[in-house]
Amino acid sequence: MRIGILTGGGDCPGLNAAIRAVVKRGSSEHGCSIVGFRNGWEGVIAGDAIPLTRDDVSGILVHGGTMLGTARCHPHKVDGGMEAVKDTFDNEKLDGFICIGGDGTLKAAGKVSQKLGVPVIGIPKTIDNDVVGTDAAIGFDTAVSIATEAIDRLHSTAESHNRVMVVEVMGRHSGWIAVTAGVAGGADIILAPEDPFDIDKIAKKIRHRHRYKDFSIVAVAEGAVPKEGSRWNAEDTLDAKGNPIAGSIGSAVTRAIEEATGFPTRLTVLGYVQRGGVPTAADRLLGTRMGIAAIDGIVSGETGKYTALQGEHVVLEPFETMMGKTKWVPEELFAAANGL
Known part of the structure; x- marks a missing residue:
């Protein structure tokens, strides 16, 4: 299989851990070829792709930011954007996308999956921790x-x-x-x-x-x-x-x-x-676990979903779970804060 990967939205610590996990797991366990797209969905629209090997991701675990670059771009909001995404998918002979991003980027991934019928799995990252369906998103612990x-x-x-x-x-x-x-x-x-x-x-x-x-x-x-x-x-x-x-x-x-x-x-x-800066151990671990779950899911054909930490387990949730929603701070936590 040939899988494309991108990071979209704001940067945060732990993104490189997820990229590294996808590349290493994909190549070693599944025999996949991984293609990275620069600057999020902008790179997919433009066809700005680079091959990623185990050597390319060696040593990036401890680095903040994203080796692929990122941008705030949603293809369904760009004239001809969705058509360009499909063209890139076909031209690169891809079998699926792994999209790492916050709520906006994941909503865009959901639309690409639904409207184009392209296999997509999302990985939630946001220091705001506001993606519904997951206990934590990459970058939150470091922030x-x-x-x-x-x-x-x-x-x-x-x-x-x-x-x-x-x-x-x-x-x-x-x-x-x-x-x-x-x-x-x-x-x-x-x-x-x-x-x-x-x-x-x-x-x-x-x-x-x-x-x-x-x-x-x-x-x-x-x-x-x-x-x-x-x-x-x-x-x-x-x-x-x-x-x-x-x-x-x-x-x-x-x-x-x-x-x-x-x-x-x-x-x-x-x-x-x-x-910015070096990700905490928790974000490195979460990024790694979600990267593994994403590549395993896309290889097994369980797509149209995003990785989610629920209790002690990383599972796959349908994009519909988080689209159009915000995960608010629960009243219990406010009560704890106000009671001190």
């Missing part, structure tokens, strides 16, 4: 580890200067990083998109805390939103399409806390550092 370390480091500065430290982390639509890193790092207040906030209540909580502690840590997801009707102007934190502007919500919350409490308040925006 949480980085965010937790940042919160740990800010504790000493906050305490030394008697300040409120606001940390903005990624998470446009769901607050997995903010909540998990916030709990792990001992943040005093956690703001996430699933739980709209009231700035007056936040200020009251900080003032109460400062009766016995002279510092506070606030973890904020970039997509956090105020409660409807609360004293807040959210328009300054959104772009023309209504999407959160990185750094804007953190900056607005920082100003509002300082104005409401009178306490010196400082902002740290982690930004892209959450997506």
Whole structure:
């Protein structure tokens, strides 16, 4: 068999582990030829392909990012994109695609599978951890580890200067990083998109805390939103399409806390550092396991699905399970965060 592989959407640690697993397992166990496409679905549309051998993937396990490059491109949204994907599939004499990506890239993979009848298996990767059907996605553990370390480091500065430290982390639509890193790092207040906030209540909580502690840590997801009707102007934190502007919500919350409490308040925006660098052991392992499951699945003909970690096992879920849906932070985890 001849299998194409691509990575789409934002980069994250652990992608190379999945690519490596597909190539090594595919060539050694199944006798497959693996073809890599540069820059996600853009590369498939353009026919920008390179052969991948065991030698090509040697040593990439510990590297962040993706050796294939990536781009935010969905072929069903590009004029002639779907036709170009089919042409590349035929011209390269492929037997299937393995697509590694977040919710948008996997939705595109689902459409390629459904509309073109092309065998496709997806592998979920996103530091936001918002793909429905899988307990974790590649890149999430590393991002949480980085965010937790940042919160740990800010504790000493906050305490030394008697300040409120606001940390903005990624998470446009769901607050997995903010909540998990916030709990792990001992943040005093956690703001996430699933739980709209009231700035007056936040200020009251900080003032109460400062009766016995002279510092506070606030973890904020970039997509956090105020409660409807609360004293807040959210328009300054959104772009023309209504999407959160990185750094804007953190900056607005920082100003509002300082104005409401009178306490010196400082902002740290982690930004892209959450997506870069060496993957954790957990992400290397998850990428490897999902890569193996993907190539095994495509060889056995179990396609139109994506790999999913469910409990202790990696299984294959139909694309329909995740398409058009978002995995929200559960109320139980919010309750745990708010109860500390």
